Amino acid sequence: MHGQVTIFPLHTKNLCYQIGGKRLIKDISFSLSHGTKTFIVGPNGAGKSLLMRLCHGLIKPTSGSVECHAVQTTQKCKQAMVFQRPVLLRRSVAGNIAYALRVYGVEKRRHREIIEESLRQVGLNRFSKHPARSLSFGEQQRLALARALALKPDILFLDEPTANLDPAATHVVEEVIEMAHLAGTKIIMTTHDLNQARRLSDDILFLYRGRLKEQAPTGELFTNPKNDLAQAFVKGELLWWRQRPLSPDCDAHKDQ
Amino acid sequence: MTDFSDALTTALTLVATMDRDLTEIVLLSLRVSLTAVAIAAIIGLPLGAALALLRFPGRKVVIVLMSALMGLPPVVVGLAVYLLLSRSGPFGTFGLLFNPGAMILAQVILVIPIIASLTQQVTEDLWHEYEEQLQSLGASTMESVWTLLWDGRYSLMTAHLAGFGRASAEVGAVMIVGGNIDHVTRVMTTSIALEVSKGDLPLALGLGLVLIFLSLCINMGVHSLQTVGRRWQR
Numbered sequence: 165m166h167g168q169v170t171i172f173p174l175h176t177k178n179l180c181y182q183i184g185g186k187r188l189i190k191d192i193s194f195s196l197s198h199g200t201k202t203f204i205v206g207p208n209g210a211g212k213s214l215l216m217r218l219c220h221g222l223i224k225p226t227s228g229s230v231e232c233h234a235v236q237t238t239q240k241c242k243q244a245m246v247f248q249r250p251v252l253l254r255r256s257v258a259g260n261i262a263y264a265l266r267v268y269g270v271e272k273r274r275h276r277e278i279i280e281e282s283l284r285q286v287g288l289n290r291f292s293k294h295p296a297r298s299l300s301f302g303e304q305q306r307l308a309l310a311r312a313l314a315l316k317p318d319i320l321f322l323d324e325p326t327a328n329l330d331p332a333a334t335h336v337v338e339e340v341i342e343m344a345h346l347a348g349t350k351i352i353m354t355t356h357d358l359n360q361a362r363r364l365s366d367d368i369l370f371l372y373r374g375r376l377k378e379q380a381p382t383g384e385l386f387t388n389p390k391n392d393l394a395q396a397f398v399k400g401e402l403l404w405w406r407q408r409p410l411s412p413d414c415d416a417h418k419d420q
Numbered sequence: 421m422t423d424f425s426d427a428l429t430t431a432l433t434l435v436a437t438m439d440r441d442l443t444e445i446v447l448l449s450l451r452v453s454l455t456a457v458a459i460a461a462i463i464g465l466p467l468g469a470a471l472a473l474l475r476f477p478g479r480k481v482v483i484v485l486m487s488a489l490m491g492l493p494p495v496v497v498g499l500a501v502y503l504l505l506s507r508s509g510p511f512g513t514f515g516l517l518f519n520p521g522a523m524i525l526a527q528v529i530l531v532i533p534i535i536a537s538l539t540q541q542v543t544e545d546l547w548h549e550y551e552e553q554l555q556s557l558g559a560s561t562m563e564s565v566w567t568l569l570w571d572g573r574y575s576l577m578t579a580h581l582a583g584f585g586r587a588s589a590e591v592g593a594v595m596i597v598g599g600n601i602d603h604v605t606r607v608m609t610t611s612i613a614l615e616v617s618k619g620d621l622p623l624a625l626g627l628g629l630v631l632i633f634l635s636l637c638i639n640m641g642v643h644s645l646q647t648v649g650r651r652w653q654r
Contacts, residue, residue, distance in 0.1 A: 222555055244556065251553035254571040263567070267557045295652055315557075 173197050174319070179228035181218060188214055190374040201351040203361045206371035207397070212354040213323050215371065219352065220245050220321050244312035245321040250304040252296040257288060257307055260296045264311045282314040286340050302333030309340050320344055322353035326360065338364060358398065362386055370394045430622030431629055446630050449607040452520050453587040456527030460583055464532045465576065468539025469565040472547050483540060489533035498593030501526045505597065518599040526593040531583040538579035543568040574649040577642045584638060588631065
């Protein structure tokens with residue numbers, strides 16, 4: 165673990181978020197401990213990315229709170245996030261990591277060593293001087309991951325980092341995530357890929373329409389889910405058919 | 421037509437022989453306009469980026485006002501600066517009136533809204549792309565402003581060009597605050613106006629040619645820089 169004093173457990177208490185009168189996150193409470201890879205799964209519109217942004221502090225909850233033990237110990241809660249579409253600055257591959265290190269307040273004399281190590285981890289060291297935006301999509305995502313890992317975060321949030329990648333690139337990203345986990349970084353990741361969740365995660369939060377329906381260890385969720393929606397989801401059923409009857413228009417088409 | 425060709429021949433001779441008066445006027449024009457654009461950039465760039473980034477009540481009003489000020493009438497600016505710098509004005513003691521300093525000040529006022537407004541538009545697009553990432557990294561507002569300006573630098577060159585175009589083509593304001601004094605405040609545009617009224621078309625035409633040539637050179641230089649820079653940035 166990077167910090168000497170643990171920042172865990174991370175709690176959310178009655179977390180709610182609404183915008184334009186629409187409640188998108190509804191009364192979510194959970195607790196995450198250190199040393200596990202937590203995956204957030206659920207259908208589109210379940211609020212996975214939103215919940216991650218709330219936990220990371222990118223948006224403020226309408227009510228409720230996100231707290232980590234660090235608040236009580238006055239230790240800084242070091243977090244980083246990798247988005248579904250990598251956002252790279254208009255500078256070199258190494259320059260992108262150097263920027264993050266500078267903003268994070270890492271001493272300049274350590275930059276070179278950290279940049280080399282981070283790029284080696286994701287297999288991009290030969291592109292160090294290339295313009296970051298000239299890399300392929302998969303390489304850009306690896307660079308975004310390297311930039312996040314260079315900060316040695318206690319928590320790494322990953323918002324569907326492999327959503328647009330081919331299997332080979334997905335494999336590389338998964339390996340890097342595993343390495344980060346072994347190095348002591350808490351992984352919190354969203355995914356639509358149930359096989360990936362089964363393969364990588366230790367525990368899972370299942371979300372449906374802004375509500376936390378189930379939190380369970382991965383094995384348990386896949387073999388014996390308690391919630392009926394979670395049961396349907398892990399079976400690959402289309403959840404919204406269970407909840408939303410067809411509109412009259414659709415019925416008319418069906419009759420024809 | 422013969423008058424025009426005679427004037428053109430004389431003008432080209434003046435340019436080719438680097439006529440002393442012509443050179444002096446051209447150099448003063450460049451000094452005044454480039455200094456004004458540099459000062460306006462120092463103020464306008466962070467102002468535009470801050471407008472793109474910060475959210476505060478009345479922000480949209482400020483943005484609309486800034487856009488409207490791009491069309492500020494130069495004569496009105498000249499008059500305002502004249503009143504401020506005249507002996508009876510609040511800054512009369514500085515003795516800036518009828519000096520290149522007053523002309524720079526007038527041009528700065530005219531160029532700031534152009535640079536700030538164009539910067540706001542460029543950096544706002546960039547901010548939509550960068551916002552979450554910079555917040556995630558914990559960048560402060562100042563760091564974000566600087567990042568937007570640096571990463572948008574090639575697009576922002578257009579803002580500088582527009583500002584330089586406005587400053588170098590300006591007549592009304594510099595005529596009022598500079599007075600078009602020979603060897604002191606006479607620049608290309610005021611000189612062209614004077615020579616035309618005197619009927620000395622060759623010098624006016626020569627100055628016009630130089631003005632167009634300089635403008636072309638600066639634009640070509642900046643566009644080349646933008647092309648090379650963007651190729652590297654992708």
